[in-house]
Amino acid sequence: MGIMELVAKQPRIDDAFGRVLARCWESGAAPWSAVEVIERDDGLITANDAARYFSEPAQWSALDRWAWEQAEGRILDVGCGGGRHAVEWVTRGHEVVGVDPSPGAVQITRERGAKAVVGSVPSLPEGLGEFDTIALCGASIGLLGGPEQAPQILSALAEVTNPGARLIGTGTDPGDGAxxxxxxxxxxxxxxxxxxxxxxxxxxxxxxxxxxxxYWLASPDELTAILDRSAWTLETLDRDPTGSGYAVSLRR
Known part of the structure; x- marks a missing residue:
C-alpha cells in the first residue's frame, strides 16, 4: 500500500460535531435522526443519539437538573453544544453566553435564542465580560481535560468571574474499570x-x-485534589446513589 493510499484513508479534520448537531436539529431533534460517533485513541468506537443535545429538563438526570437550578446572575455555559441548558436559562430571564469550539453548535444555539461564541478553555475569547456562574453541565466537568490541564482551565474561568462567583457542573467517576x-x-x-x-x-x-x-472522567477525590491549586473552593459534592455521576458546586 502506497503513502498516498494511507493518507487518503485519514479523516478530514473539520467540525464533525457541528455537522451531526445540524442534521439532528433540522430533523426536529427526533430520536436517532443523527448519530454522534465517538472514537477513543485505543480504537474504541461508541455511538450516541445526538438528540440528547436538545433534551429538555424533564429528560435530564436529577444531578444535572440540580446543578442547572443553582445558576444565578450572568452565566457562562462552557461547552454549550446545541444550547440545551442555555436556552432554558434564557427562558428564566438569565443573561447567558455559551462557548463551544464547534461553529455549527454555536450557530444552532444562537438560532435557538441564546448568545454563543466560538471558543474553548483555557483560551477563552476576549470581551466576554464577567460572570456570576460558570456552568459545566451535561457531564462537562470532563472538559477540564486532565490533572495537568485543569489548574490552567480553572484559573482562566476564575479570571472571567465576579468575586464570590460559583462554578456548577456534573462529572463522572471512572471507577477502577475492573x-x-x-x-x-x-x-x-x-x-x-x-x-x-x-x-x-x-x-x-x-x-x-x-x-x-x-476529556477527563475525574473521580471526586481527583477533582478535589485539583481544587487545592485553584481559586475555587468546594461547597458541595453530591453523588448519584445508583450510578457513577456526581454534581459539584464551587465558590470563587
Whole structure:
C-alpha cells in the first residue's frame, strides 16, 4: 500500500460535531435522526443519539437538573453544544453566553435564542465580560481535560468571574474499570502517566473528524485534589446513589 493510499484513508479534520448537531436539529431533534460517533485513541468506537443535545429538563438526570437550578446572575455555559441548558436559562430571564469550539453548535444555539461564541478553555475569547456562574453541565466537568490541564482551565474561568462567583457542573467517576471493556485502557493511561479516566477522543461524522481532545472522567477525590491549586473552593459534592455521576458546586 502506497503513502498516498494511507493518507487518503485519514479523516478530514473539520467540525464533525457541528455537522451531526445540524442534521439532528433540522430533523426536529427526533430520536436517532443523527448519530454522534465517538472514537477513543485505543480504537474504541461508541455511538450516541445526538438528540440528547436538545433534551429538555424533564429528560435530564436529577444531578444535572440540580446543578442547572443553582445558576444565578450572568452565566457562562462552557461547552454549550446545541444550547440545551442555555436556552432554558434564557427562558428564566438569565443573561447567558455559551462557548463551544464547534461553529455549527454555536450557530444552532444562537438560532435557538441564546448568545454563543466560538471558543474553548483555557483560551477563552476576549470581551466576554464577567460572570456570576460558570456552568459545566451535561457531564462537562470532563472538559477540564486532565490533572495537568485543569489548574490552567480553572484559573482562566476564575479570571472571567465576579468575586464570590460559583462554578456548577456534573462529572463522572471512572471507577477502577475492573470487569469492563475499559480496564485495559485505564492501565494503559496509568502506564503513560495519565489519569485513569483521562480519555483522548474525537467525534466522527463519516470521513470527517474533529481534532483529538482530552476529556477527563475525574473521580471526586481527583477533582478535589485539583481544587487545592485553584481559586475555587468546594461547597458541595453530591453523588448519584445508583450510578457513577456526581454534581459539584464551587465558590470563587
Amino acid at each position: 470487569g469492563t471493556i475499559h480496564a485495559d485502557y485505564h492501565l494503559w493511561n496509568l502506564s503513560r502517566g495519565r489519569a485513569r479516566g483521562q480519555l483522548r477522543l474525537r467525534v466522527r461524522d463519516g470521513a470527517v473528524a474533529t481534532p483529538w481532545f482530552d
